[in-house]
Amino acid sequence: MKRRQLLQALGAGTLLSTLPTGLLAATQSKRPLFIDGMSFLPEDLADIQASGLSAYLCDISTIEEVKQADGTVNYKRTYKACKESISIAANRVADHPQTLLQGLSGSDIDRAMDSGRCAIFFQIQGADCVEDHLGQVDEFYAQGLRVLQLTHHYGNSFAGGALDSDANGGLNLPLTPKGYALIAKLNDKKILLDVSHSSEQTALDAIKASRQSVVQSHGAVRAIVPHARCSPDSVIRAIADSGGVFGVFMMSFWLTHDPVPTTDHYLAQLKHVAKVGGLDAVAIANDYPLRGHENLLKLNNDNAEGVKEYLDWWHSLRAKKVLGFDHEPVHVVIPELNHIERMSRIYDALKGAGFKAAEADKIVGGNWQRVLKSVLR
DSSP states (O other): OOHHHHHHHTOGGGHHHHOOHHHHHHHHSSSOOOEEEEEOOOSSTHHHHHHTOSEEEEEOOOOEEEEOTTSOEEEEOOHHHHHHHHHHHHHHHHTOTTTEEEOSSTTHHHHHHHTTOEEEEEEEEOGGGOOSOTHHHHHHHHTTEEEEESOBSBOOSSOOBTTOOSTTTTTTOOOOHHHHHHHHHHHHHTOEEEOTTBOHHHHHHHHHHOSSOEEEEEEOBTTTSOOTTSBOHHHHHHHHHTTOOEEEOSOGGGTOOSSSOOHHHHHHHHHHHHHHHOGGGEEEOOOSOTTOOHHHHHTTTOHHHHTHHHHHHHHHHHHTTOTTTTSOOOOSOOGGGSSTTHHHHHHHHHHHTTOOHHHHHIIIIIHHHHHHHHHOO
């Protein structure tokens, strides 16, 4: 029996009796368990409390802009830059023990909730930081790295990227031999494997190779928006069968082609993931700062103006004929969700759309907690 089927077979009758301590406490209090699959450390730590988050995956990496041979720009997380950035992040978390708790194991979510803090799980968006040897994974782990993405947009020596271009639009670029070795290392270290930004074939190869649950921390559904950065049902289903979760993010041009993005479009993405992978696979992600997309907030969520900053990059990928870039984007955010209180708004929207409280609890945090407790031990 697949892990997803086993989870579904447990049934609602045993749900409350088998909930982890922190999640059970959340269901019995007015504060739901909110976990976000992708955001960043805010400049103002008051944003942590305002967000209502109990935990989140936090990208602590520093990027280097690298111009590729075809003229497009990639953003590399180099070893040197990420060693420095993870040290800075760890020191900042340690300096604010009343607000933050560095998440090293899944049980730290309970510890954070019991003490009124937020558990921060360090993530790096791309394995480019592992430059010379797999021993560098040990170094990052010792500094608190707990989630690693194989690649970011474009491929590297480990994996194919979602926006790579080949005769098949980049979709068939596989996991490399180095990638298989890296996954074995991540499994051994109990580091959560994230296939966000991977090519379709790399994602499927990685999930099959992993001995642990695999996640897509932040992404969207290709059946709704046919785009290379959106995932096909085959990947969603494989993630679910691994016992992992698929976090739907806030980048509205990958959520809908309708001219005005709304919360209903976001719910449609969540419902599709649930239909394909089951309710246990559905999760929330952001991919913007906790407050929301900063430039759009400055523009009072004027999508027509805000989308302009993406067009040069978008057109460069259109010229390479990468899947989906032929459709001109007209928005960046869902205005009502580009807000510090997005999690509570999504929670209310789920209940308003007919989800039972226990189902909404899973989507906004319970599923993330289950996976983090399973892998980070």
